Amino acid sequence: MNRIAFLGLGAMGSRMAAKLADAGHRVTVWNRTQARADFLSANGVTIADSPKSAAANAEFVISMVRDDDASRHVWLNRNGGALQALGENTVAIECSTLSVPYVRELAGTFNAQGRTLVDAPLAGSRPQAEAGQLIFFVGGAKETFDRVAPVLEPMAGALHHAGDIGAGATVKLMVNALFGTQLGVMAELIGFAQKAGIDMGLAVEIIGSTPVCSPAAKMSAAAMISSKWAPAFPIDLVAKDFTLLGHSAQRYSAAVPLSLCAGEVYATGVRDGIGGDNITGIAQLYAQLAA
Numbered sequence: 001m002n003r004i005a006f007l008g009l010g011a012m013g014s015r016m017a018a019k020l021a022d023a024g025h026r027v028t029v030w031n032r033t034q035a036r037a038d039f040l041s042a043n044g045v046t047i048a049d050s051p052k053s054a055a056a057n058a059e060f061v062i063s064m065v066r067d068d069d070a071s072r073h074v075w076l077n078r079n080g081g082a083l084q085a086l087g088e089n090t091v092a093i094e095c096s097t098l099s100v101p102y103v104r105e106l107a108g109t110f111n112a113q114g115r116t117l118v119d120a121p122l123a124g125s126r127p128q129a130e131a132g133q134l135i136f137f138v139g140g141a142k143e144t145f146d147r148v149a150p151v152l153e154p155m156a157g158a159l160h161h162a163g164d165i166g167a168g169a170t171v172k173l174m175v176n177a178l179f180g181t182q183l184g185v186m187a188e189l190i191g192f193a194q195k196a197g198i199d200m201g202l203a204v205e206i207i208g209s210t211p212v213c214s215p216a217a218k219m220s221a222a223a224m225i226s227s228k229w230a231p232a233f234p235i236d237l238v239a240k241d242f243t244l245l246g247h248s249a250q251r252y253s254a255a256v257p258l259s260l261c262a263g264e265v266y267a268t269g270v271r272d273g274i275g276g277d278n279i280t281g282i283a284q285l286y287a288q289l290a291a
Helices: 013-020 034-043 051-053 066-078 100-112 126-131 143-156 167-195 200-208 215-225 235-251 257-271 279-287
Strands: 001-009 026-030 060-063 091-092 116-119 134-137 156-163
Touching: 001 013, 001 034, 001 051, 013 026, 013 034, 013 126, 013 143, 034 126, 060 066, 060 143, 066 091, 066 100, 091 100, 091 143, 100 116, 100 167, 100 235, 116 143, 116 167, 126 134, 134 143, 134 167, 143 156, 143 200, 156 167, 167 200, 167 215, 167 235, 167 257, 167 279, 200 215, 215 279, 235 257, 235 279
Parallel strands: 001 026, 001 060, 060 091, 091 116, 134 156
Antiparallel strands: 116 134
16 A cells, blocks of 8 residues: 545545545645544544645655645645655646646646656546546656556546646546536526426427437536536536636637637626536526526
């Protein structure tokens, strides 16, 4: 078993760290709010007071935080950043959803200090994290992917080597944009059906029987009509990920106009006060649904 440091214990990170501990790894965790880590002590997990102290003597260090700024803090902060404590043979695994330019910049900083980083963002939400069925997209050298695969396996339903550093971040933003765009369109079409005076549920059932409707859109449409939006992938995080995509696309002169339009829909949801609702709650912008 390996010595693993896990940085960031949000809704996803806490579940991921627990899976690693359950698999028998020696896990040390850090979280900005230490009280959120206390429940893991029953699993034999050690709680550290900084990313640097968590990473000391670790063979693998995993980060799962909100955005570029949070990632920069846990790795590079001069007062306790994890990079300061990494050994020559330690592998850093960045699982957060981040912008592609930042990931490549971070990898450059690691390389300059003779340290190894892979980006390994993932698809899935809280139920998949609890079940160890997350889908990982890993960017980095093939030999490094082979090293980290056994560490990721207790949390994974599938592992994909996406290419060189930054490829994982790129694929992750593509996945989230495709998901968010589909659900945004489905939400507005449900509103269209309602205002046209037809049965929303029947319309969705018919559309769901056709090849144009993805399984994700079909399942999410049912949740929209049933007003089920307890947070698994909250709207404010969806909006954040579209912002990351926009920033990355601008950096590489890529045109993503449809994605930017979809992102603005979720940004509107945040401004309208529904940012804490699940992504399916975006339907509230378009239809009068049962409470």
